[in-house]
Amino acid sequence: MTLQHHFPALIIVIFLICAFIMPLLFRWRSTLCAPALLLVHLLALAMAVALLVRLYAGGPFYYHLGNWAPPWGIELKIDFLRVYMVLILVGLGLWIFVYALKDLAHELKREVTGWYYALYALLIGSMSGMALTNDMFNLFVFMEICGIASCAIISIKESRECLEASFKYLILSAMGTGCYLMAIAMIYMVTGQLNFQLIREALPAAAGLYPNNLLVATALIIVAFGTKAALFPLHVWLPDAHASAPSPSSAVLSGLVIKIYAFSLFNILFFVFPASFRQAVPINEIVLWLATLGILFGSIFAMVQEDLKKMLAYSSIAQIGYVFMGIGLNQPTALLGGFYHILNHALMKGMLFMVAGVIIQATGRRRVKDLNGIGHVLPLVMIAFTVGGFSMIGIPGTGGLISKWYLAEGALLANRLFFVIVIVLSSLLNAVYYLPIIINAFLNPYEGREPVKPVSRLMVGAITAGMIAVIFFGVYPKPVIVFLKAALAAVIGM
C-alpha cells in the first residue's frame, strides 16, 4: 500500500483538510494561506495526473475508503471520464483561484479572506468527491457540502443581494438534495444497495417487483440534479446567485459547480440505471427537451438583461443546456460534444465572469448599457471578452464551435434534425446579445470622467491564459477529443 494507491481519496481529503486548516492558518500567518491553497491545488493536480497515468497503464480501477468493500464501505471509481472531470475541476479551480487572489481584495473584507479560502477548498474538494464517488449516499453528502460551500462563497460578501440570493439558493438546493435523499431511500428500499454498480445489478429484479419506487426515484433524481445544475425551469435560483456573487465565485459556480451536477446526473443515468430502463422510461427525452428549452430561453432571457453579470448567468443556463442536450441525445457523439462543452464552457464562462469582475472593479460599471467604449480603456480584457463571446456564438477557431459541431453531428446521427436547428438557432441568439456588447465596447467612445482604476496584472494574466486556452481548444481540440472518445468508448462503448 503505497501512498500512490491512496491518491483518489487524497485528492479529496487534502482539500477538506486544507479547508479546516485555512481559517486557523489565516489567524496565524495570513500570508501563507494563498500559497498553501495553491500548493494543494497543484498537489491535487499532480495526483490527478498520476491517476491518469495509472489509468492509461491499467484501465479503470476502484478505491475503497478505509478498505471497506462495498456494500458496506464507500467506493471511489476512477475512470477516464471522472479523471477528466477532476482535471477540469482542479485545473480550472486553480486558474480561477489565481484570479481570485487579487480580485478578493476588492470584493471582500480582509478578515474573511481566510474563510473564503476555506470555502473554496471545500468546494473544490467536495466537487472532486462528487466526480469520483461511486456511492449514492456519499454523493449526497458531497452534494450537501458542495451546496453549503457554494452558498457560502456567495454570502461571504455580506451584501443584501448576496445574502438573499444565497438564502434562496440554499433553500432550493436543500430541497433538491432532499429530493435526492428521498430518491436514495426509494432505491435503497427496493435494492438494499447504495453502490452504483451493485444497484445496477440489483435493479432489474427490483424493477419488476416495485416499479413505482423506481419511477418516483427517477423523477426525484431528475428534479434534484436539475435544480442543482439549473436545468431550465429549475434554474430560478441561478441568475441571482451567480450575478450577485463575487466574481471568482461566479466564475467557479458558473464554470464548474453546475457542470459537476450535470456530470453526476450523467453518472446516475448511465451507470445506475440499466440501459433497458432508460429505454422504457423517457428520461433522456425529458432531459433533452428541458435542455432545448433551456438553450433557447436562457439566451432569450439573457437578451433582455441589463446587468452584465446577470446576462452571463442567464447565458450559463443556455450553455448548461448544451451539456444536458449531449446527455439527453443518448448518443456517443453528442455526449462527446456535451463533455467537451463542459470544458469549453467552464473556460469561457469563467473567463467572461473574470472579465466582468475586472470591468466592475476598474470602472464600477456593470450595466450592459454602460459598457460603451470600454474596449479603449481595457483593451486586452475586452479582447478576451470578444474571444469568449465568439466561442459562445461558435465562431471557428474557438472551442464553442467544436462542441457544437459534435453535438450537431450527434443530433444528426441520432436522426434528430430538429436539435441541429436548435443548436444553430441558439448560436444566432448568442450572437444577438454578445455582439452588441463587443461592438459598443470597441467602437463607441468611452464616456467616463472618473479614471479607470488599475487592474492587477495577475488578474489580466489569468484572463489572458483563459483566452489562449479557449482559442487553443478551438484550434487544436484533437487531444481532448481523442481522449474523450476513448473515454466514452471505454465507459459506454462507442
Place this chain on the structure above:
Amino acid sequence: MNEAAASAVPVFAFLFPILMTPVIMFAGRRSGRLRNALALATTVVTFLAVISLYPRIIGGEVIQFTFFEILPELHISFRVDLLSFCLAALSAFIWVLCTIYSIDYMAREHAGSRYYPVLIFTLGACLGIFMAGDFFTLFIFFELMSLIAYILVIHEETPAALKAGYKYLIMTIIGGLALFFGIIITFELGGTVSLSGGPLVQETSLLAFLAFISFLIGFGMKAGIFPLHVWLPDAHPVAPSPASALLSGIMLKTGAYGLLRVIFHVFSVELVKSGGWDKIMGVIAVITILLGSAVALTQDDIKRRLAYSSIGQMGYILLGMSILNENTLIGDIFHIFTHAMIKSTLFLAAGAIIWKTGKRLISEMPGIGRQMPFTLGCFSLAALAMIGIPPLNGFLSKWTLGLGALEAGMPFYVLILLVSSLLNALYYLPIIVPAFFGGLESDHEHGFDIKEATPRMLVPVAILALGTLIFGLLPSNIPFDLSRLTASYLLRGGPF
C-alpha cells in the same frame, strides 16, 4: 518532393499575410510610412508567391497539404487546384492594387493602424478560403474573413456605418451558421468534408436538400443573392473605397467560390440537376439579376448604385451555376475575374471622386469628367465593360454565359442577361455621360481645372481599367484560358 515541401509556397502564401498582421500593427505605432510599406510589401510578396504556383498548377498538379487533424476526420488542410489558383491569384492581385490605392486614400482617414493590419489579415483569410482543402478549413477562414471584414465595413464609424455593420455582422453570422449546418449534414452524409475526394453526397434526400439549402444560404449570404442581399447595399457603400472595392470585388466571390465547391465536391452536377436544385438557383439568380439592376437604377449615391450593381452581377454567376454546362462554367469563372476587375475599378474610381471632390451623389457629378478625365475615363471603360460592350471583358463573360444558356436550351436566361445589360446601360451611362458632357460648357468656362487624385491612386485604377480591355481583347488571355481549364477540370476532373 515530399508533401510538406511541395506545399510550402501555398501555405506561405496565406500564412504570410496573417503573420505579417501583428508586425504591421506594431509598425503602425512607430511610423505610418513603415506600416504602409510593410503592408504593400506583404501583398506584393503574397501575390508573387501565389503567382509562382502558376507553372505547377497549369501543369495539372493539385497541391495538397494537411496541417494537422483538428478533430478526427476533420483536418486543417489545404489544397490548391485550378479553381483555387484562379481566385487566389485574382484576389492577391486586386489586393496589391487596393493597398497601393489605400496609401493615399487612407492618409486622410483615421485609424490607419487599424485599417492596414485588418486589410492584410483579410487577404490571408481570403487566400485561406480559396486554398482550403476541406469545408471545415474553408468554414474557419470564411468566418475569420467575414468577421474581420466587419472592421473594414465600419471603418468610418459613423452611425450609418455602425448600423450597416451590425446588419452585416448579424447576417454574416446567420450565414455562417447556415454554413455550419450544411457542413455538418455533409459530414454526416459523406463521412468527411474533404475536397479531394469525389462527391461527398451520392443521392438526393431530404438531408441532402437541406444541406444544399444551407450552403445556398451560407454562401449566398456572402455573395449577396436575392433575399439575402439586404446587408450588401448598406455595407459596401459605407466602407472606405478600397475596402469597398475588395468587398465587392473579392469577398463576394468567396460566396461564389463556395457554391462552386459545393456543387462539384459536395454534390455533383447530376445530383444537383436530378434534384431540380438548379431550378431553385435559376429562379433566385433571375430575381437577383433583375432586382440588383433595377434598384441600382434608382440609387443616387454612386457607391450604393455600384453595390446594387454588384448584386446583379453576382446573379449572373449564380445563373451560370444554375445552368451548369461547360460554357456557363467558363462564363462563371471568367465573370468572377471580370467582375472583380470591373467593380474594383468602379469603386476605386468612385473613391477617387469622393476623395477629391467629396461628391457622392450622382446628381452632383455632371461635368466631373472634365475635372478628372483620367479617373472618369477608367470609370467609363469599366462601366462599358459592365454593360457588355465588346471588346471589353464583360462582353466576353456575357457571351460565354449566354452561349451556355443557349446550349442548355434556355434562351429565356439570355433574355434576362440582355435586359440586365440594358439596365446596366441605363444606370451606368447616366453617370458617365453627364460626367463628360453634362453641365453646360458655358457655365464653367474656366471652371474645369484638371484636379485628379494622386498618381498612387490613379495607377491602380488605370491598371484595372486596362485589364478590362486587355482581358477582353488580347489573344493570350490568361484569365479566360484559366477559366476554360478550370471549367473542364471541374466537369471532367482534369483538362490534361
Place this chain on the structure above:
Amino acid sequence: METLKNLAHNYYYLVAVVLFVIGMHTMLTHSNLIKKVIAMNIMDTSVFLLFVAIGYIRGGQAPIMRDIGDGFYINPLPGALILTGIVVGVSVTAYALSLVVKIYRYYGTVDADEIVEIRSREQ
C-alpha cells in the same frame, strides 16, 4: 381493501409522504424565512423517518457488539446514513439560520413580503 391493507402495512410511507408534503406546503405558502427553514427540516425529517423505517425489521435486533446468531438483525446502514444525514441537515439549518439572522440585521424583519416591501420602498 387490498390497497388499504397495503397502506396500513406500509403506514410509514404515508407518514413520510405526509410530512414531506407538509414541508413542501409550508415552504410554498409561508413568507416567514424561519418557517421556511423549519419546513426544510420537516422535509428532511420525513426522509430520515422513511429511511430509518425501511431499515427496521419488526423483531430484529441491532447487530451491535452482540452475536445474534440466526435471528433477524436490523440493517445498521440506514441508521448510520441517517446520522450523517442529520448532521448534514443540521449544518444546513444552522447555516440557513445564520443567513436569516444576517438578513434580519439588514431589514429588521424575517418576513419575505416585508423585505420586498422595504426594498421596493427604497427604490
Place this chain on the structure above:
Amino acid sequence: MFAGPEGVPVTRELLHGSSSLPVWIVLLPLLAGALLYLIGEKRESLRKAVALGASFLALVGVAWLMPAALAGTVEYRLADFMQLGLFFKVDLVGWIFAGLIALVWFLAVLFSLAYMDHEHNRRRYYSFLIFTLGATLGVVFAGDFFTLFLFFELMTFSSFVLVIHEQNRQAMEAGALYLYLGVAGGLALFFAILLLYSATGTVSIVPLLGQLGGQRTLIYILFLIGFGIKAGVVPLHIWLPQAHPVAPSPASALLSGIMIKAGAYGILRVTLILFTPAEHGAASLWSYQSLLGYILLWLGIVTMFSGALMALLQQNAKRILAYSSVSQIGYIVMGLGAAAYMGLEGGMGFAGSVYHIINHAFFKAGLFMIVGTVYMLTHELELPRLGGLARKMPFAAAAFLVAACGIAGIPGFNGYASKTLLHDALLEAYKHFGFFSLYLAERIFVVTSALTVCYFIKLFRGLFLGPVPEKLDRSYRLPLSVRAVLGAFSLLILGIGLFPNLVLEKVILPAAHLLGFEGYGMKHLAHFHFFELHPLEAMGVVLVLALVIYLPGALRGWFNWAPPRWLSIHALLYQPLTRLFMLAVCRGGSFLDLAVGKIYDNSSSAARLWCRYIGDIDTSLDRLYERSGQVARGLADRSNRVDQALDEAYAKTGRAARRLVDRTTDLDHALDEAYAKTGQAARRLVDRAGDFDHALDQSYETAGRIARGLAREGKRFDEVLDEAYTKAGEGARRLAGKGREWENEQSRLREAGSAPSRWNPSQWNIKNLNFDSLLLAAVLGVILFIIFYYGR
C-alpha cells in the same frame, strides 16, 4: 491552348488572298483617333494635319484594296483575339461600302477643317471623328458577325460623342436616345449572334439558312432590330430625326450619309447572305427567304413613305434632311427586300439598293454639308427665318440644286439611276408574282418619290429663294475647302448621273455575281439602258405628281402643319413603353428590395418583441406569485384565526386554571383553619398536657405559615400568567389587524398599478422563493406524471 499572340493566316485559296492590310486600314484611324486626343488642345494645325492624313491614308488604303476586292476576297484572321478570334474579310460588297466610307469621310474631314473652326472642343471632335472612321471601316471589313458586332458597338459609342457635341439640352436628350437605342440594338444583335452561334457553331457570314433551325425567325427579327435601329427603319427610326440635326454638320453628314448605311449593310449581309440557303433547290428555304424579303420590302415602303411625309412637314432644314434620310433608307431596305423576295432572281433589287446607298451617301452628305455651310455662316436652321441665300452664296445654292436633283431622281443626276433600278425591281417583282399588294407598293413608291421632290422644293425655296431676312443681309464668303468639298460632291453626283452604267458595271454587277444572283434580272442589268423612254416616263409621272401635290400644298400651307406631338410615334409608342418599363423596373425593383429589407427589419423587430414577451414571462411568473401569495395570505389568515381560537382556548384554560387555583386556595384556607382548629384543640390538649405539645404546636404553625406563603405566591404567579396570556392574545390580534391593514394597503397599491418594483423581478430574490418551490414541485409532478405514463 495558349496560342501565340500573332494572327494565323487562313489557308489560301485561289481567289482568296490573305493580307493584313484591312486590319491596318481599320487600325490606322483607331490609333490616329487616340493620337489626336493625345495631341492636346492647343496644336491646331497638327491636329488638322493628322486628321486629314489619317482619313486620306484610309482612303488610299481602301483604294489599294480595289484590285484584290474585284478579284476575290482578302481575308485575315486574328486568332484568339477576344477568344473567338477576329476575322477580317473584304469582298466586293464590303469594299464598295468601304470605298464609300473612306471617300465621304475624307471629304467630311476636309469640310470640318473650316466648319469646326467655330466650334468648341475640337480635340474631342476630331479624335472621335477619326476613331469612328476606323470603327465604321471595321464594320464593313468584318468577316464574321462577331467582329462586325465589335465594331458596330464601337461605332455606336464613338459616334455618340459626335452626336452630343453641342452639349446643349437638345443634344444631350437626342444623344441619350441614340445611345440607349444603340445599346438596345447592340444587345439585340448580341442575342442574335449568340443564337446563331449556338445553332450553327459559327458566326461566319455565309449562307446558313438551312442550319438555323427553329429559332431562325427569332434570329432574323433580332438582327433586324439590331441593324434596323442603326439604319433608322420605321418604327425604330425615332432617334434619327433627333440625333442627326443636333450633331455638327460634317458629323450629321457622316451619320446620315454613312453610318445609317452600316445598318443597311448589316441587313444586307443578314438577308442576302446569311438567310440564304447554302445550296439550290431547297424550295421551302427559298420560300422562307422570299417571305422575309416580302416583309422587308413592306418595311421599306412604310419607311420611305412616312419618312417623306414627315420630312415635308418639318421646318428645320437639318430635320428635313434627317427625315429624308429615313425615307431614303426606306428605298434601300425596299430594294433589299425586293432582292430577297425574288431569291436568286433578285439582282435588280440588290443593284438598286447598293446603287442607292452609294448615291445617297453622296447627295445626303453633300446636302448636310451645304446646310452646314449655311448654318456655319448664318447660325440659323429654321426655314421661316432663312431665305434668299441664292444671291448671297450662289455656289452653295448651285451645289444644293445638284444634290437635290440627285435625290429627287431627276435624269442626269445620280439618284435617277438608282431609283430607276429600284422602281424596276419593284415592277419586276409585281410582274413576277402579280400580287396586288406589290402594285400598291409600286404606287406608293411613286408617290413617295413625288413627295421627295416636294420637300426638296420646299427646302430649296426656304433656303435660297424669296427675300433675304434683314438679319442675314450681308455678304458671305465660303472657305476654299468648303467649296472644294461641295464641288467634289456635285461632280460625283453629276458624274454618276451622267454615266450611270459605269458604276453599275464596274462594281455593282460583280458584287451581285458574287452574291450569286442570276437569271433574267442580271442579264437585264448587264445591258441596262437608263435613258430610254420607259424610266424617263416614270420619272416624268413623278415630277408631275410632285407639282400636283406641291402647288396646292404650298398655297394652302399644308406643309407648315406641325403634327401634334402626341401623334408622333415617339409619343404614341416609345414614351409609354419606356415609362412603363422604367416604372416597372424602378418601382418594381425598389419595391421588392424595400419589401425584402422590411421583412428583415420586421422579422428582427418581431424577434425582439418576442424576446421581450418571453422575458416578460419572468414578470408574469412574478404576477403568478402574487396571486399565489394572496392565496397564501388567505391561508395565513385562516391559520391566524386558528391562532386566535387557540388563544381563546388558552385564555379559557387559564381562567379555568385560575378558578381551579382559587378553589385550591379555598381548600388551603380550609386546611389552614382546620389546622388552626386542630392546633387550638391540640394546645388545649397541650395546655392540658404540657410543654411537648406546645413545641409541636409551634412547628405546625410554622409549617402552616410556610404553606400559606407558598399558596399566596402561587396565586400571584397565576395572576401574572393570566395577564400575560391576555396581553399576548391582544397583541396577536393587533398584529393580525395590522397585517390585514398592510395587505389592504398593498392590494390598493397593486390595484392602482403603482407597485413599484414589479419591473425588475430578479430583485425579488426572497419573495420568489415561494414561487420557485412551487415550480420545483410542479416540475416534479410533471416529470412524475411523464415517467409514470411511460413507465407503466
